[in-house]
Amino acid sequence: MKRGLTSTTEFARAPYTVKIGDDKSPWKISIYGFAEFDVMNDSTRSYSDVAQSNVIARDETLAGQKGRTQFTARNSRFGFKMESPAYAGITALAVIEGDFMGNQPPGVSEYAFFVNGTFRLRHAYVKLLSDVVDVTAGESYVLFAQQPFFFPCSVQFLPVPNQVLHRSTQFRLSHTFKTDPVNIDVGVAAVRPIQRDSSLPEGQAALRLQINDWKALHTPGSLGTTADGAAIGVSGLVRGFKVDEFSAQPKGTQTETGMGFSVDALVPIIPVPNPDTRANALTVTGSFVVGRAIGDLFGMQSGITNPPLPNPTNAPNPPAFPSNVDNGMVIYDASGHLHTIDWRAFVVGLQYYLPPSGRVFVAANYSQGESPNVAQILDRSLATRVYKRQRYFDANLFVDITPAARVAISYQLTTQTFVDDATARNHRYMLGIYYLF
Structure with a gap:
């Protein structure tokens, strides 16, 4: 196993790589990942270790008045990248990556939840690279919002509230048009149907313009500091829904179309002359998203459910609606008409x-998300459980102890306004300790 530095900076890192076969055209296997320890102190009992866009406990509840402290190592991660020699102008590679943030059985003990973290698949895909087109098939970040290129820098587990982060199985075609001053990336993808009963894959497309000599130093999430050319990207998606009619025994379906549009930017206010330079670099990241039936892309679906079925006989145990679509994207109103839940958000x-040296750096983020229509179509009995607006702010300090070890602290404030106009807040203080390999 060999590890070589690809950069002259004191804190340069390169993946561990094994080379097998002919030195001129070897097979390569790279091992990468990190071990992570996190401490979170919250002012409410709203979140597990992951906050994302989950509903905050309201002030009038016990959970909204009492806090909690959690220790976790579940975000630790490892992956393998395999690359074969080029053949007929085509290079084939594969990536398999996972962490321990997977779903666990309902009712599992706190001990089991934090100590016996369930392994979860994050990425598993095959990629074929050529001068004509790149083909990607498998599970990875989707094209929409061009993840992870424009991710914000934060100690918070991504996504921060109101941020798009979504992985799915897909078949993607892409190409980079390269010139000395700029690169242009284009891509289209057929993505796993968000509702399998819709019978059609989701369609996505993206375009990104990158200025090569205007370098922005940035850290997507809490790790992986790198320098890339300033960039702006646009992307969109279209998805279909066929939802069983609002009845205890559906005999037909209603249809709706979801769609989304994203504009994202990476802007170096103080650029770096080359990737080896960190000191005094100042970078802005930004994302603006608008769409309908896209709550899953943010994780903004908690609390949004269909109303109870009509109960004209006042039966003590009326039947529940057997919905054939995940919560939070489309819902029925009390009259039985299907609607998309619309969102607009920015980070x-x-x-x-x-x-x-740049070994110490700071980051701050502000985000806001709002649904313009959930209050109009949601059943009023759910008004105290569903938020229509969410605001988030964080401030972060990172320190690189060695090329492999990083320590960070963070303060995070999330505020949610519910459909009944009540407001709930959560203050989170967080410590992260990382070892990268």
Whole structure:
């Protein structure tokens, strides 16, 4: 196993790589990942270790008045990247990556939840690279919002509230048009249907313009600091729904179409001259998203459910609606008409790498998400359980102890306004310790 530095900076890192076969055209296997320890202190009992866009406990509840402290290592991650020699102008590679943040059985003990973390698949795909087109098939980040290129920098487990983060199985075609001043990336993809009963895959497309000599230093999430050319990207998606009619025994379906549009940017306010330079770099990241039936892309679906079925006989145990679609994207109103849940959201982040070396850096993010229609179509009995607006702010400090070890602290404030106009807040203080390999 060999590990070589690809950069001259003191804190440069390269993956562990095994080379097998002919030195001129070897097979390569790279091992990468990190071990992570996190401590979270919350002012309410709203979240597990992951916050994302889950509903905050209201002030009038016990959970909204009492806090909790959690320790976890579940976000630790490892992956393998395999690359074969080029053949007929085509290079084939595969990636398999996972962590321990997987779903666990209902009712599992706290001990089991935190100590026996369930392994979860994050990425598993095959990629064929050529001068004409790149083909990707498998599970990975989707094209929409061009993840992870524009991710904000935060100690919070991504996604931060109101941020798009979504992985799915897909078949993607892409190509990068390269020139000295700029690169242009284009891609289209057929993605796993968001509702399998819709019978049609989801369609996505993306375009990104990157200025090669205007370098922005940035850290997507809490790890992986790198320098990339300033960029702006646009992307969109279309998805279909066929939902069983609002009845205890459906005999037909109603249809709806979801769609989304995203504009994302990476802007170096103070650029770096090359990837080996960190000190005094200042970078802005931004994302604006608007769409209908896209709540799953943010995780903004908790609490949004269909109303109870009509109960004209006042039966003590009326039947529940047997919905054939995940919650939070489309719902029925009390009259039995199907509607999309619409969202618009943005995230703006700033990150600054302090002189003299950039080993210490700070980041801050603000985000806001709002549904313009959930209050109009949601059954009023659910008004205290569903939020229509969410705001988030965080401030983060990172310190690189060695090329492999990083420590970070963070303060995070999330505020949610419910359909009945009540407001709930959660304050989170967080410590992260990381070892990268």
